[in-house]
Amino acid sequence: MIYFFSATDLITPNLGYSFWTLLAFVIFWLIMGKFAFRPIVASIEARNKKIEDELKAAQNARAEFESLKSERENMEREAREERTRMLLDAKAEVENFKAAELKKSKEEAEKLIEKAKLEIESQKNAAIQEVKNQVGALSVQIAEKLVQDKLETSDNQTALINKLIAQA
């Protein structure tokens, strides 16, 4: 039996094959490196970076949102408290104002009444005085007339003088 192959054939590099391999590989390397592998890897790197950045940005935005949310909640709570307080204040003020007004009007009314009373009193007194004066004058007139009548005679006059002296 004769074998046409020999083991050395297998482990002896064929120059022509090596030449084509070198040529093919170098062309492959240059073209693929320039037009495919390098741009693809660069693009993947850029995309990875973008994804990382965006994840980070999203995380930051979330944290910011959380802080804004709590801030807003605080503001809301404060506003609510403020409103309540203002309402209470307003109510109290109204009450005070009402009370003050009431007091004031009461006082005014009292003052008016007092004034009226005083007026009435003085008017009354004046009227009484007037009446008194009138009555006095009238009495004097009457008395004059009576005296005139009675003293037309000297008897009467003497009698009266006596009587008055007696009375005094």
Added chain:
Amino acid sequence: MRLQTLLITLFLTIYSSNLFSTNSVNVDSSNTEAVQHDGAYDPVETIMHHVQDAHEFPIIGDLALPLPIIIYNKTKGTFFTALSSAFHPHHGTSNKIIDGYKYEHEHIASVDNDSLIDLSITKNVFGMFLGMIVVFVIMFSIRKHYKEGNNNAPKGLQGFIEPLIQFVAHDIAKQNIGKNYLKFVPYLMSVFFFILINNLLGLIPIFPGSANVTGNIGFTLVLAFLSFLMINIFAKKDYWGHIFAMPGVPKPVLFLLTPLEIIGIFIKPIALMLRLFGNIIGGHITILSIASLVFILGQVGKSFSGALAGGVIAVPLLIFVNAMELFVAFLQAYVFTLLTSIFIGIAQEEHHHEGHH
């Protein structure tokens, strides 16, 4: 790889059993037709024919794709070109002589024993070009998805290729080389995809696959040599410092260590070359050996029951070995790229020796 060793042992068993079973066959060395028609089946011859290069690409039966033969005659200083079909070869041999060249056992030889350089586009070269074109088409079809500003999630073919690209760029290159890794990415990716596609095409048992492109020492030699250049050309000062004068080692020891380190520079790429070659050719031989069982037990069509038994044994084994080879195709592309990255990483490293003041 213990499994593979086991399978190669199996192949050797078949090989030796064949030696004993065919010693009664009379072979006329000048007429290979006789071997075929005698009914003897020679698995070693068949397998070696399949794992080695050829000047034509068999399609089915006697139909083969003729390939261009390009010969440079060193003695005469002339070129000879022809299509392999001009020789009308049969099983790698032709009786025809053209311009003083004969076609024998898949080799072109000169009748005058001139010294020749065979630059033919052989089956392996053809397969290699095909693999290259496949990668070109794939990469250029997904390239548009990586236009600037396009940050969409990968889809379709891109979704299959991108993990491989990411794997080579990040898990192999970046992990082992460090900050300078981008400079080496095109080379490492070219190596990875070039080996991977040719490994995979080699596993397709029919035309236009099956060419044993990566399981050829001429191929691995070139890639190992380029890796050797990539490792050493861009090496940093510290790398050479460690080779010629390992810091912290006494002078007398350096006499022993430095030669070893210098040998190491060359051993690394040689190991790369032999590993890929051995693994891929081993896989091809294993698959062919198992397939040969059908013909050995069937005694080339004489025994139907033998062929049936061979098939029953061979088919599950073939499925298993093919699946394993599919894994090996990826693994070996990975290992070659990984080791190249590790060696480049070592050469790129800049040490800061604490304690050596």
